[in-house]
Amino acid sequence: MTERKAFWRLVGAIALTVFFVYSWDGLRFNYDFENFFQQGDADLEFYQEYRSTFENDNDYLLLALGRRPDIYDSLFLEKALQLENKIREFDGVEEVNSLLRMNEPRISPFGVSLRPLMDWSSPEALSQTAEKLSEGGQWQGSLISENQKYLLLVIRNQQLIGKEAGDSLYRSIEDAVQNAGLPDYKIAGKIRAQGEFVSLLQEEFTLFLGLAVIWVLLLLWALYRSWWAVLLPFIIIVMGVFWAGSFLLATGGQLDVMLVMQPPILMVIGLSGLVHFLNHYQQSLRDSFPKEKAVFAMCKELTLPVFLTALTTSLGFLSLYFTNIYSLRWFGVYTGLGVLFMFLALVTLLPWALLVFPPLSSPKNQVWARRWDRVLGLVFKKVITKGSRISLIFVVISLVAGYFMSQVKTNGYIVDSLPQDHPLKEDFRFFDQTFDGSKPLEVFLEVGDPERGIFDYAVMQEIKKLEDFISNNYATGAILSPLTLVKGINKAQNRGNPNAYTLPSEAGYERMVPVMERWINENEWKLWTENKKAGRISARAKDVGSFIGYQQHEKLSAFVANEVDENLLQVRLTGTSFLIDKSHEQVTQKVFSGLGFAFLLVVLVIGLLYKSWRVALIALLPNVIPLVWVGGVMFLLDVDFKLSTSIVFAIAFGIAVDDSIHFLSSLRMQLAKGLSFEKSLCVTFLTTGKAIILTTIILSSGFLVLAFSNLEIAWFTGVLVGLALFFALVADLFWLPVLLKYLQKWIQKRTSAVIQDRQKLPK
Incomplete structure (x- = not known):
């Protein structure tokens, strides 16, 4: 390298920087919740069409x-009503549902009368309200807690509200x-x-960047003890x-929970690649x-291996x-x-820096080099003499x-990324424990017989079964569907008797049809389509995790297949x-499918460059070890496969295989010098062994920086990738030399042929 x-490499780097x-x-x-949906999935496409017909199922607070001891206090209820009225006036609020303004209809021969569900106009009225609501019924767990200590307001905001508008609305609410004089409150929902x-992402980005900078500077100082040898790298x-980062932003990317x-x-x-070059x-x-020849030798002998490791x-x-x-896909692409880009920075800037500034060498470095050689020499002898036993152990x-x-289950939750003690996660947990839950549940309904409508009595019977x-399968409370209207009218016709909140007999149903048709026309219910050929079931359920959730979904599918007459009603589960x-269920399969493709590409690249499929497979085998072992550790620590842990395997494989490539590259260079196989393997172990130990320490400790994160996905990435x-490292130091020893005769024969071909070339 002149x-x-x-x-000129430096000039190119400066030009790219200026651009x-x-x-x-x-x-x-x-942070878009929907970035974690499977893109191109038929269920996602169906849901997008579904919400354009009805509404987005998670646009509520x-x-x-x-x-x-309970909510039955006139002053408390009056303040709550004033708060509800104020919230209704905010831009972006479409509807607020609560018991405070709800009226119970009563249908009599004289017409329809409305009576407030909650009445606190006098102590007697308040006492009657408390007695009525504490007895249970359709509102228990839905809009009032079972212990009577909490009243729920369901605030439906503007559909698909933007980030800035959502933030503004939440701050207003x-x-x-806080100004309503109601100190005991809990809030959960999409806009919060x-x-x-996003606020947490900004904090985490600053934390990661700050810790990474400090850590890199400390490591550089510990390794080289020279101001320029710290500053320039x-x-x-x-x-x-x-x-x-600039490429990410220039192509429209944004920093999300992954890309921070x-x-x-x-x-x-x-830093790992830098250490290989500098070593x-x-x-x-x-x-x-x-110095000039040292830089030339570094570029000549290491550019290809470091490029391969980067690749x-x-x-x-x-x-x-x-x-x-979406989120995982673009994290993978941009990273x-x-x-x-990092490799490009190394090969364009590092040679110039080493040529211009003083050489990196000191007597202390030489003393440490002798110590490294002595220790690694002893380890190498043990590895070679105990090869069969080592293979058996691995x-x-x-x-x-x-x-x-294989026993690790797949399981994830809606707000997985948050720490357990985060206030938002605690509030979501509160709604799961105190009310019906915080997780929306949506089921699409469509009439099977084109001659019937969603309000046909036979269809209503199928909806009731469903x-x-x-209700039993998902442990939900109140359920909204076209049947809700029917049950409400039946209750109204029976003077508000809560036992009448059910589907009446067919004769009773026929009598209520005129009233029902009038109510359908006079009210905008988002529970059925205009042509009354389709509808929805909407409820809230507890977030029990995707493992149990997927079992619940399968039970629902089995019930629909066996118990619901598809000629009357067709059912499809949907929703966020x-x-x-x-x-969560599919990401593990997808990650390992992608990992299999990465295995194939790595074998292909190494096989073509080294002209040996055996070498390529040898490079791959020790790097399957860390993936399997980490999977075993996950089982022992009771860590599940999910969005935040499955990515670990793709990241770990891509980085772990680098050490094997450096080891094989060094061995090839030593053999090309004419050294015997045993001598080449020993020299490789002493020189490259030191480098991969240092880089593993650097990489592992660097990833452990992520363990300081409050985000679960970052914490798991740091700890599990570091592990x-x-x-x-253990596999490359202790098993890779043994595997190469098994191929000694073939490698010697191959190397001899290459050397003879070179000698025949004209000089």
């Missing part, structure tokens, strides 16, 4: 107002609640969750992160190479594209490309871990909760 070539500086448009943060997630790493992890991950990977450079200086790491991230989940542990991994099953449960990289 100084002139290094200079990104001028295209910089500021950081953008986003749950507001619980509490009082001890929260201010109104979305706002708090740090600038190179920051430049790679800047290029990757990109900067520290790229810093870790960049080779220092070794050349210790071998008495002049395989990138492929690991890019394998997430196969998940079909995979970011790794290549196989047995892997089989046991593989069995444990509602009863849903169903789609999230499905994403996987440690397992990969």
